[in-house]
Amino acid sequence: MRVHVFGNSPSPSVANYCLRKAVCNHEGEEQCDNVCKYVKEHFYVDDGLLSSDSEKDIASLIKRKHDRLMTGGNIRLHKIISNSNKVLSSFPQKDLAKNITEIDFDSDASCLQRSLGLSWDVIRDIFTYQLSADEKHYTKRGVLSVINGIFDPIGFVAPVILGGRLIMRQALQNASVDWDDPLPEYLMNDWQVWKQSLKDLETLEIRRSFTETSLGDCSKCELHIFSDASKDAIASVAYIRTFNDNGHSQLGFVLGKSKLAPNHGHTIPRLELCAAVLATELASFIQKTLEIPSSATDFYTDSQVVLGYLYNETRRFYVYVSNRVDRILKVSTKLQWNYVPTSYTPADHGTRPLEVNSLRQSEWLKGPNAFFESQNLSDSTLFEVIEPEVDKEVRLLVEVKKTFVKSSGLDISLFEHFSTWTSLVRGIAFLKRKASMWHKDATDDKNSKSCVTFMKESEKLIIKEVQQDIYYNENDCLKKSKPLQKNSSLIALSPVLDSDGLLRVGGRLKNSDIESCEKMPVIIPGKSYIATLIVKHCHNAVQHMGRHFTEGVIRSRGIWLTGCKRLINSILHNCIKCRKLRGSAEQQKMADLPSDRLTTSPPFTYVGVDTFGPWSILTRRTRGGSANTKRLCFPV
Structure with a gap:
């Protein structure tokens, strides 16, 4: 074939x-x-x-x-056509479009050519519109035919076509009227007014080029896209801004779109978000076609709710908003979105019906030059979600709390009321003894326990309560025969649980002949209060000896304190008795010399010298003792 x-x-x-x-x-x-x-x-x-x-x-x-x-x-x-006579003269006449040779580029006459459905005036290089002169019936089919007869792929007259689409939607709501049946009379006036305004479209002239300066000659090129929404429609319009070497800028219309909003089920913030999605779709198309980098694109909306959605980093949204925010941020970044006052946004014209005469002077075609002249676009503002507690699109904050149920009712914070380890153990032992006496199942065997037995049980109870409070996760894993978590502080000690439920240091000394408490010492967290009491108790037991003696006593009693050396050094540093015993000898600071010793004077002015003695010459007894008579001899 x-x-x-x-x-x-x-x-x-x-x-x-x-x-x-x-x-x-x-x-x-x-x-x-x-x-x-x-x-x-x-x-x-x-x-x-x-x-x-x-x-x-x-x-x-x-x-x-x-x-x-x-x-x-x-x-x-073939069928080549151009707005340059030099280009046309480069080709043979048979390859040119029909009647193109008759064009006089020096005249002001118009020469319309159809290009992809658009009417292009080759001589003046402008776009115009040509409407069908056929009269359509006042039916659904006729209204739809007139609306679709206006071919506007770029969106120059999107606000004008919007008026016809709104009339068509009202007509479609009446399901009892067939496509070829006359429409109700209450729509006749709006239809006639809108249809009559279409005649002005043939006089509308739009420049083909974006700006007077070519994109190849400009020093910088920016893409600015505005979006807006109303209860009737959503709209987005894009403009290109070019800069020359002198910094002078020009603004030109690139592409615009307007879509009808659903009749119900959508709030204004939702419609504004849909308009923002439409803006990103225009940006993707324009960036690919004109080869404009994404970093040179800025987006504008007058909805601070939408800006809060895009800048949000703390709250979660429901599916509708979440999906559209993801679509927007895939094409753009949150810092590319800016706020524009409603009075400055040209996209507002695409959300409401507009007549052709009003469209000529509107910012939809000319661009928001006043906005760019009055605003400092270099300033970036961070937006927050507006009233998240009231907004139905924002998920409520869910706080998850984990409750630990302890098997014992002891509160280890009460241990801080005791100043010594002995008083703490005795206090718990006293409570255990009284509780055993008044227990309903108390027997003579229980009441006959010695104080030593209650003291040992109290020590185990105190240590067990502290371990369960601080090492709860480790206790839970060992009880369930699970490995410890990788971030556990005890993983290097290979801890095990003994028959009393105490955490002990594991190891390889199970077969040694030393005492069981030294094989597997009980673990006590060094940051707990009882660790301080135990260190002070052992320090007093060795009569305030140094760190090595204190640490040796702690080890010999089958206790493994985490951070033991640091804790002992801290306690010894604050021990008053140790500071007195180990303190260095104090040195007396001498007073200032008297002035007599510092003043120049003859010898022996302030000093006397004993030259010969004294010598004892005569001694006699007295009632109280003895008396000596001394005589001195001075040379003459």
Whole structure:
């Protein structure tokens, strides 16, 4: 089969494949040139559209494409049309569009050409609209035919078409009226007014180029997309902003869309969020077509609720909002979204019906120049979710609490009322003895227990309560024969539970001849209060000896304190008796010398010298003892 059926469903796809195959037969994208790119990206079924700054380059590109189509697939490229006389003169007359040679580019006459459904005035390089003169019946079918007769893929007159769509929706709500039956009279006035306003569309002229400055000549290019919503419709419109070397900017319309909002079931915040989704869809299409980087795109909305949804990092939303927020953040970042006052957003025109005369002067086509002149866009503001407790789209905060049930009623914080380990053990022993005496199952054997037995049981009870409070997870894992968690502080000690339910240090000394308490010492957390009491008790037992003696006594009693050395050093440092015994000798600071010793004077002015003695000459007894007579001899 050499000829494909015309009008079949896959015919457009087959036509595109044939064009691409005839022009580009390369295996990889790296080998493709600008002719291949032109066919792949700028051809729509059998029409090709291309814009360029250089007349010479575009003429050369079309010629090379013409030759490659003839060589690769015997396909003739013809019906060429351009707004440049120089480009048209580069091709033979048989390849040009019909009557294109009769165009006088120096005159002001219009020359309309149809290009993908749009009316293009080649001489003035503007887009216009041409409406059908056929009168349609006032029925559902007639109304729909008039609305769809306005072909507006770029969205220039989306606010105007919105008025007809709203009338059509009201007509569809009456299910009793068939498609060819006359519509109710209450819609007649609105329909006639809207239909009459369409006549002004033929006088509407829209410049084909985005701005006066070509995109290739501008120093910087930015894409700005606005979104808005009302109870009737949602809308989004995109503008391109170009900058020259002097910093002067120009704003141009790129693409706009307007969609009817559902009749019920949607709040205004939901519709604003849908409009934001529509803005990201426009951004993806424009960025791919115009090759604008995503970082050069900014989004604007007048809904602070939507901005709170996008900037949120703490709350969770229900499915409707969550899915749309995810779709938005896949295309953009939250920092690209900005707030715009309602009076400045041009997307507001796409949410309400607008007449053609009002559309000419509106910001929908011209762009929000006043907004860019009055706002400092470099300032970024962080938005929060507005009233999350009231917003039905925000999930309620759920707090999960885990309750630990203890088998004993002792509160280890009460241990801090005791200043010594002995007083704490005696107090618990006294309570146990009294409880055993008044217990209903008390027997003589229980009452005959010695105080030593109660003291030992009290020590075990105190240590067990502290272990269960601080090492609850470790106790629970060992009771269930599960391995300890990797972040447990006791994992290096290989702890085990003994018959009394106490945590003890595991190891490899089970077969040794030493005492059982030294084989597997009981574990006591060093940060607990009883650890301080035990260290002080053992320190007093060794008569305030050093750290090694105190630590040795603790080990010999079968106790393993976590962080033992640090705790002992801290207690010894604060022990008053140890500081007195181990303190260094104090040195007396001498007073200042008297002035007599510092003043220059003759010898012996302030000092006397005993030259010869004294010598004892005569001694006599007295009633109280003896008396000596001393005589001194001074030389003359």
